[in-house]
Amino acid sequence: MRVAMFGYQTWGHKTLEALIKSSHDVVLVVTHPPSDQPYESIWSDSVEELARDNGIPVYLAQRPDSALIERVRDAGPDIMVANNWRTWLPRELFDLPPHGTLNLHDSLLPKFTGFSPVIWAMISGANEVGLTAHRMDDELDTGDIVSQRSIPIGDQDTGTELVRATIDLIPEVLVESLDLIERGAASWTAQNLDDRTFFHKRSARDSIIDWRWSAAELDRFVRALSDPYPNAVTYYRGQRIRVIKAAVSRYRYGGTPGRVFIAEDDGMVIVAGADAHRGQDRGLVIQRVRLDDGTELPALDFFGRGGGYLTDRP
Structure with a gap:
């Protein structure tokens, strides 16, 4: 399939890397400009550099506007993939491709919707973390699920180790999901939003x-x-x-x-x-x-x- 990818930092980099190695064709990469915010420098592998190194068209944006929507329309993707895109995408954009937008979120949705899900999972006492591939809809991380993988939280695990472990799940979950969608074999499961937990951005406090x-x-x-x-x-x-x-x-x-x-x-x-x-x-x-x-x-x-x-x- 023709894929337009929205992503940022190491999560987006790993996603793009997996797409490049897959049978799918990346026709456009949309990412944020480099940031000097300390928290965004922690996992700072560049999506932009990886795309340019592989001859893939890149569009830089902080948030979507009419110019970005037109650029995606011109690229003609069959599906969009998003991972760690930091601003809201309107329906006009996420529903533009025939297969909509597949979002990757590093938690076992509907648990740990929102921000820093691995860190909050450890702090809250959860016994596992994971990665979910779901269809993007109008709310944050609430769309139907096509694939999930989980990782147990060990007695001595650190947040950093578990973040790396969930990042390592990206190629398997992403490629499996795209292949199922392409074959028309995807089974979409609605989230039970009564079980949803939603965590805010972390700050010094x-x-x-x-x-x-x-x-x-x-x-x-x-x-x-x-x-x-x-x-x-x-x-x-x-x-x-x-x-x-x-x-x-x-x-x-x-x-x-x-x-x-x-x-x-x-x-x-x-x-x-x-x-x-x-x-x-x-x-x-x-x-x-x-x-x-x-x-x-x-x-x-x-x-x-x-x-x-x-x-x-x-």
């Missing part, structure tokens, strides 16, 4: 540790916010620190959430949990921290003999 969470939840939180993502943040005696490595304690600790308590093995125990005063909860053992100047050091070196509290502000 969303990386601050809440010591009322359980140690198990905080352990996942720290692993979800692994490099190169903004790390989990807390404050100690007015100084901001980033928690780079942590684990759930072997023993139970009681007191006030956020108390810098005592050494356990190679880390410093922080009292955690809304019911920590009952003495029934595990603590979070912080093992490594990073300071604002980039210095990274063992938690025991930073905290010394302990004492004081970790807080959500200076």
